[in-house]
Amino acid sequence: MLKELSRWSAVLVAALVSSPALAQSQADFVTAFSGKWQVYDKGMAAGATPCQLDLSNLGTDGKLGVVADGCKAPLAAAHSWAIEGSQLVLYDEQAAAVVKLGGNQKRITGTAGDGLPVILERLGGDGTAGLLLAAVNASHCYYLGYTQKCAAKNEAMSVPAEGPQSQVKLLVNLNAHSEPRNDADTVGTVKLGTCVAVQRCVTASDGPWCRVTLGANTGWLRKLTIRQNRWPVVTFANSCG
Structure with a gap:
């Protein structure tokens, strides 16, 4: 796993383009993208609660674990993740790519194999939603x-x-x-x-x-x-x- 993470560090700058803080080490890199992500589009949710993915900082064979909660296909199949060619890739249990994503530490986006667009965001988004809400509350419009x-x-x-x-x-x-x-x-x-x-x-x-x-x-x-x-x-x- 450490050998694989060394390879990941070579694509660090490309993977984190436009992010607020560039990772400086293998541990920083994993920390930058591991943790909870959410899909705000209700069409990706299997039920009343939003689809969430928890990207682990632990794994084997160069891939780290993923737990999908409340998601429809294709994200329901996400089982592991890794960085390949400057993209964050989610894989299913057979190690087939579910979706390839690019972006920053707050929002990553991509298109699944069936043409379905995917937006994963940190809980609360990147702060834009809060600015919009404040502006609407001030103008009432x-x-x-x-x-x-x-x-x-x-x-x-x-x-x-x-x-x-x-x-x-x-x-x-x-x-x-x-x-x-x-x-x-x-x-x-x-x-x-x-x-x-x-x-x-x-x-x-x-x-x-x-x-x-x-x-x-x-x-x-x-x-x-x-x-x-x-x-x-x-x-x-x-x-x-």
């Missing part, structure tokens, strides 16, 4: 884009129905990311008033994110943001009407 109009009740957290005709309309100019994380690469900017086709949406601690079609490529748009560190904003409408 989620604003629709750059307007002074408040979103209808439940509109902020709702997502468009999935389907071949599903679209969203941008209420602001918004950067699209390669993954549903704020620190992921920007793959383009979608202009105010543009309608884009939606492939899939998923809910994180900071609200919905939707993967959309951008020409020949795809990108992730976050639905909720804070403008000028003060105003909570809904960035897109759930239809192009």
Whole structure:
């Protein structure tokens, strides 16, 4: 196991890109990613409680243990974890990859083999949800884009129905990311008033994110943001009407 962890340290910087604190040793590295993670999207939960994964700092044969609690497939099958090629990989009991994830110590994201997006977060998220809540409590409103109009009740957290005709309309100019994380690469900017086709949406601690079609490529748009560190904003409408 120690030999395997020595190999992991070689990909440390890539694995922890954009994280608040880079691990400096094997023990720090394992500590950075072991512990409890949660999926805030209710669609990944097997019951009324959120899906949680506990990544152990102990294991054998280069893989560390995982305990999945309250999760649906594919995360229900997670049995162990390791770092491979700068990604955190969850494996099933047969050592087959369940999902490959990248990100930071607060949020890691990836896509399972069936195309299902996965967002794992530390309990409480990365702090963005708290900032959004404070902004909403102060303004008593989620604003629709750059307007002074408040979103209808439940509109902020709702997502468009999935389907071949599903679209969203941008209420602001918004950067699209390669993954549903704020620190992921920007793959383009979608202009105010543009309608884009939606492939899939998923809910994180900071609200919905939707993967959309951008020409020949795809990108992730976050639905909720804070403008000028003060105003909570809904960035897109759930239809192009």
